[in-house]
Amino acid sequence: MHRPPTRLRRRTVLAIGLTTAISLTACGSPTDAGAGPASPSASPTPKGVVDRSTAASVVDTYEKANNKANATRDAQLLGTVEAGQVHEQSKADYVAWDTWTKKRQKEYATPFFYRDRDYFIPAxxxxxxxxxxTARSRQDPKAPRGLLIFDRVGGRYKMTAxxxxxxxxxxxxxxxxFAVPxxxxxxxxALAPDQIAESYEDYFETGGKTAKRYFAPTEESRESKKIYNDRNKGETGHWATTSYAGQKPSHPAVYALKLAGGGVLAVFPTAHPEKTILKPEHIxxxxxxPxxxxxxxxxxxxxxVINxxxxxxxxxLQPEAKAKVTALEYGLTGSK
Incomplete structure (x- = not known):
């Protein structure tokens, strides 16, 4: 009794220690999101949290270490360049490796590289x-871009989302x-970035009775609601009941960037247990x-079974509109 592998486009975005290692080619000429030239009479241009050269080096190092770690499922090596929720998911992938098809294993272990990078560096x-x-996952210019976050963890920059x-x-x-945090x-x-996860998890817990007040319908919200609606269907529903309840994620950091139009783009962590319990008559x-x-x-x-x-x-997030969750990825990270 387990969740379908297609759950909320589970980790099929970029090759970053995730479910699918989509080939990305090397970096080309990254766009500098740091300081631009100042006029002769202007004050000295402020510095960013890192300069573009350092940011590029961080991403290069991540690529190299992650490719090597994925080849042998070396979680300790991966931990030198990755942290946060994405690392919780990557470690779990290594645990589940033997349950995957050979095709999926091959895709995951295929080396990757980020192309068409654009850096957004706060001052x-x-x-x-x-x-x-942001980086493109394929050579096709119409391919979607991914948003990657690198934060300072344990004295060095690591990918955290x-x-x-x-x-x-x-x-x-x-x-x-400079990018504006x-x-x-x-x-x-109606919501602050650090309130999104708790409010959104209501889709899994109740089907969105409260969440619909705060969130505009998106593909993600519809899929989340469907998981709730289907939780007790099929053979599993005959023998057991399944429920969800939000819980604190392992890594609570929230990242938010201002948008040019006045809104905010927020990266948020979230988590929940899936509890499947036999009905009393079958205990x-x-x-x-499992x-x-x-x-x-x-x-x-x-x-x-509690997954x-x-x-x-x-x-x-926009001042005069409901929030839109535009991407959502969950990974099974434990079962008891």
Whole structure:
């Protein structure tokens, strides 16, 4: 009894230690999101949290270490360049490796590289400790871009989030070319970036009775609601009941960037357990056998299977509109 592998486009965005290692070719000439030239009479241009050269080196190092780690499922090596929710998902991928098809294993272990990079570096003194990068996953110029976040963790920059960037949200830059971070605790419309996850998880818990007040319908919200509606259908529903409840993610960092039109683009962590429990009339004569993915963490047949899903999401917030969750990815990270 396990969740379908297509759950919310689960980790098929960019080759970053995720489910699918889509080939990206090398970097070309990254766009500098740092300081632009100052006029002779202007004050010295402020510095960014990093310069473009350093940011490019961070991404290059990530590519190299992640490719090597994926080849042998070396979680310790991966941990030198990756952290946060994306790392929780990557570590879980390594655990589940033997349950995958040979095709999926081959795709995952195929080396990748980021192309068409565009750097969004906040100014030093802005309060940000991180920078963002967008990159295209294929040579096709029409291919979607991904948004990558690199934050300072344990004294070095590591990737902490990676999501598909749908549409073309225009990230704001100040007069020096620096990205403008937003306060995650400040409301934009009905929600602040750090309130998105708790409000959104209502789709899984109730089908969106409360969430629909705050979120505009998107493909992600419809899929989330469908998971709730289908939770007790089929053979599983005959023997057991399944429920969801939001919980605190392992890594709570929220990243927010101002958009040129006045809104905010927010990267948020999220998590929930999926509890499947035998109905009272079957407790004494049946056991739940975990599906392959859950069994990689705990294969013991039992009367209740509680799977933990760690996720990351991307949302657009506008002052006069409902929030839109435009990307959402969960990974099975444990089972008990």
């Amino acid at each position: 030093a003194g802005s309060g940000a400790t991180w920078f963002a990068v 990676a999501l598909e960037l749908k549409g073309a949200p225009k990230i704001a830059r100040d007069k020096h070319g 937003a306060d995650p605790s400040k409301k934009v419309g 004494y004569d049946a056991k739940i056998t 599906g392959p993915a859950a069994a990689a963490f705990n294969s013991t047949p039992r009367i209740a 933990t899903y760690e996720g990351q999401g991307l949302a657009e």
